[in-house]
Amino acid sequence: MSEFGSQLRLELRHRIRPMAGRDPAERGRTTTPLELLYDLTYVVAFAAAADQLAEQLGHGVIWPALGAYVFAVWAVSWAWLNFTWFASAYGNDDVLFRVATIVQMIGVIVLTYGLPVSFEAAAHGESPNNLLMVIGYVIMRVPLIVLWLRAASEDPDHRRNAISYVLIISAAQLGWLLTAVIPLAAGVTVVCLVVLALAEMVAPVIATERYGFSPWNPGHVAERFALLTLITIGEVIAGTTSAVGTLTQESGWSVEAVLIASSGLVIAAAVWWTYFLVPSRLVLEEKPERTFGWRYAHLALFGSIAAIGAGLHLTTIAMEKGGVSLLGIALALTVPLATTIAIIFLVWSVLMRSFDLSHLPLLLVTFAPLVAAVVVGAASHPGEPLDLETPGSLTALSAVTGLVALGAVIEVVGHELLGYRHTLRAWQKGTAEASV
Structure with missing residues (x-):
């Protein structure tokens, strides 16, 4: 049988096949x-x-x-x-x-x-x-x-x-x-x-x-976790779409509505960008024994990313039903995003088996706009539920989402500037220690 015929048989005939185990060293294996x-x-x-x-x-x-x-x-x-x-x-x-x-x-x-x-x-x-x-x-x-x-x-x-x-x-x-x-x-x-x-x-x-x-195949496992992370980020996009849809139905399109829509998409894109600056597949294919701790860190990551979507959904509830303050919305957005950023740092640390303290200043700079978002939420009509009819409420809401997005962007820029050098240094240090 020709090579094409063998591949065709594999693709189109799903009879009982031996379950003898896949090749854990197979490079380039992809999701089915x-x-x-x-x-x-x-x-x-x-x-x-x-x-x-x-x-x-x-x-x-x-x-x-x-x-x-x-x-x-x-x-x-x-x-x-x-x-x-x-x-x-x-x-x-x-x-x-x-x-x-x-x-x-x-x-x-x-x-x-x-x-x-x-x-x-x-x-x-x-x-x-x-x-x-x-x-x-x-x-x-x-x-x-x-x-x-x-x-x-x-x-x-x-x-x-x-x-x-x-x-x-x-x-x-x-x-x-x-x-x-x-x-x-x-x-x-x-x-x-x-x-x-x-x-x-x-x-x-x-x-x-x-x-x-x-x-199991470490490269394949890395791809599978990356794909589920992408699916979870989809919750952020869905939450943004829901919140902006409700806002435009209530108040029509405005500069603030565009800013909120843009901020939600920027948050989703920034989480994606930051996550894929962690070289999981490259490292796990070389050091498969690190997979256990790395995969457990993802359990918390999936939850924190989906919680960002929950914060955006809470924004929708606040606009439709009331009863939620702007401070509540700010906390529902900033806490899961800050947690997500911290967990991605944990994923990197477990993967590289290195706790690089030089990341801490970047984390502090990243969290500064998130703290500012909470301050704006607390200062805007404190103790009162969000009401888009109240003057300044929509502007304050857009400021909160914009500050949250700014924090996410700072994280991306910081990793683009510093991530490669820090990761290479951690890898070389670990390799040198292992060879001693």
């Missing part, structure tokens, strides 16, 4: 259409979590809403990470793998239906975990258990590692189910959820140290 389809369900999940956060903040519920949001983002992101880890090692794109992936997508949607219940429960002092979310989680992860069992059967070189993942995921699922059905005090349940989450993250590290790595 199936993985891209799978990621689309996470657009819905992140959007739902961000919308629920904004709705609760609009009602004045802060800490319970943040707790439910952290739980939701962790649950969604962790399930995604588990699938991505497996697919990088064993994604053979045969019919069984495709069907198992599609079933997991159904689970993501079911879990998403449970998010409103989770946020409402948290607002009333109850556990954010609920049976509907657990059912969705089970649908997401039982197919993954089956896939790991298949890998254990067909890849004897990595069988012990695969079986360890089967046991870890199965035990975790039992734990999540029990916390949803056993009537415990809310505080006790929350403690159990935290312990379960930490155990799920720690157990794979221990299993890998004991049984070795599965044959």
